[in-house]
Amino acid sequence: MKLIQRISLIILLFALFSCQKENITKSGMANDRFFLESDGQKMPIFVAGNLDSDKMILIIHGGPGGNSIVYRDDYVIENVEKEFAVVYWDQRYAGGSQGSSSIKDISAYRNDIKKLIYLLRSLYGQNKQIYFFAHSWGGFLAPYFLIESDNQEMVDGWIQIGGAHNFYLNDSLTQQMLMFYGRQEILADRNVKTWEKIVAFCDTANYVHIKNAFKLNEYAHQAEGLMPDVVSPEYTFKELFDWYFSNDVPLIAMYINGFASGIFKVYEPAYITEISKYLNRIEIPTILLWGKYDFVCPPGLMDDIKENIGSEDVSEYIFENSGHSPMMNQPQMFWQVVIDWIKTH
Amino acid sequence: MKKYIIVILLSFFMINADASVLANDYQPVTAIRASYVSALLSPGGKIGLEYPYKYREIEKYKRDKTIIHYKERYIVISLGSYYQQGFHTNLMLQAEWTFRKQRSRGMYFDYSPVIGLSRTFIDGTTYSVDDSGNVSVVKYAGDYYGILGASISLGYNFGMRSNRPIKMFLKPSLLVLFPYSNMIYPRPTIELGLSYSFKK
Secondary structure, three states: OHHHHHHHHHHHHHHHHOOOOOOOOOOOEEEEEEEEEEOOEEEEEEEEEEHHHOEEEEEEOOOOOOOOHHHOOHHHHHHHHHHOEEEEEOOOOOOOOEOOOOOOOOHHHHHHHHHHHHHHHHHHOOOOEEEEEEEOOHHHHHHHHHOOOOHHHHOOEEEEEOOOOOHHHHHHHHHHHHHHHHHHHHHOOOOHHHHHHHHHHHHHOOOOOHHHHHHHHHHHHHHHHHOOOOOOOOOOHHHHHHHHHHOOOOHHHHHHHHHHHHHOOOOHHHHHOOOHHHHHHOOOOEEEEEEOOOOOOOOHHHHHHHHHOOOOOEEEEEEOOOOOOHHHHOHHHHHHHHHHHHHOO | OHHHHHHHHHHHHHOOOOOOOOHHHOOOOOEEEEEEEEEOOEEEEEEEEEEEEEEEEEEEEEOOEEEEEEEEEEEEEEEEEEEEOOOEEEEEEEEEEEEEEEEOOOEEEEEEEEEEEEEEEEOOOEEEEOOOOOEEEOOOOOOEEEEEEEEEEEEEEHHHOOOOOEEEEEEEEEEEEEEEOOEEEEEEEEEEEEEEEOOO
16 A cells, blocks of 8 residues: 555655746746636746847737747747747637636637736736737737727737738638639639639638638638749748747647637637727727738738728738738748837837 | 656566466456556656456367467556646546456457546646736646546566566557537557556
């Protein structure tokens, strides 16, 4: 029995030591990992970079069901984190988030963001300026948060990159863009069979119906790869391997969360959540960054924000050789624009 | 942790037990087991008790030889844990219903359905924030999950041909934790372990 007791003790100690309190960096370069528990989900947060700048870039990643660490490549580590602290937060049911809770209402995401900002200021100081870096699905969550009551007072700037703030408009713009470029590419005799299939779908499908959204989204991603002007990101196996091990990526969780977000249609309430007409409430400095060939969230969405937003400080930038993720298509140019904008705001 | 597990495993080889399990009067007996567990790249350990509740000797005649093997049924109760950096430590209490075919020369094969209960401990300080923005640390943050799974194992029973009541096994399993974000969380594991019988 002694042997069993000793082994049990070792396992128990092992479990307890694994949840000991970690230190939070107060100045200099942060490299802090911790979790936020909210509504039954434990969401991982990784803060990396220069805290002395007093500026934090909060990544609100794409998906739903994506992850934040995918934005952390060598360029970001060497150039962006050197300037500012970057907050990599995996949303609920996304990335390395875990928990036995069931899928909650979309408002849970808004509460999570609010709690996260409270937490960041509590840990790092009330003087920290926080900038939303909202991409794709994150580009829905950011304005969804900002238009509610006085939430925007918690945020110092909004960087919107290929964001999906209006799902119906998004789908109609994607459909139009696929048809426009599809016909152009067929005339140019490039990838004709694939384009014909895409154009045929867009020509006949009742694209504004939610049931077509998945297919439309799939074609939009496919179309981006067909455009000759888009610079495709290339990663070697070694780079992916290093990225995996240096960031403690929980791969199974990532895939399960992504799958769960898809089959439980976490995005569905976004179709009935009106954002465009409340954009006039947003008065914080904003920059809109879009890839010219973003079929997933077309540049027309940028125009909708410009027309409706209440802020008088709105900048925009189109990346000529990018699709849905200009931070990956043209990283150097993209991040320079972001760094310069944050420095001046 | 790895060091402790290796020491525990090696210690089994050093034990010269009085009890013996001989092939000519073989019958399965209760044993304790310990194993090193790897959940993909996450290391862990497991201890347990295997209790035989039924066995049958089978004789087959093949090429003028009599081949004997044993069909055995066990209930196995175990407590295991693995640690995944940046994610969680998972404590798992499992019950297995094992169907084993033991050959007289020592090799055995078994398969087991598994049920259990899991408690995870988040690998990192976990904070909660109330509606007013008050931050607090959550002690022992983690979740309870049910476990369902299946495993097979290939092993060698040293007691069939010597007086060492030791078995060695390699055991891949597929466990699923549930509910995990309304879904299941699959957890493939592989164990390398030893079991030891205290009595005949």
